Amino acid sequence: MRNRRSAAFKAQIVQELLGGEKSISELASKHKLHPTVLSHWKSQAVKGLPSLFERSSAKERESKVLEDKEKEALYEQIGRLTTQLTWLKKKSGINSDA
Secondary structure, three states: OOOOOOHHHHHHHHHHHHHOOOOHHHHHHHHOOOHHHHHHHHHHHHHHHHHHOOOOOHHHHHHHHHHHHHHHHHHHHHHHHHHHHHHHHHHHOOOOOO
């Protein structure tokens, strides 16, 4: 069974790697991990660094699109419910003007 490591643990190891004080082999033996795993974590971190400095990340844009779709769906529902309420008032004889 695979051991799952927390993001904080991985970040700590990558920081140590980027610090350059110890080699991948030294850190791997210290933490009882395979050097390939550490290399993979390091490459993931380096690939993700540019996104930290973007003004409007892809996640924010995606979140905005989802928010707009949800808002549109809610307005559609309000329109349907308003129409149904008006119809029910008319059929039941309730006068909405009085």
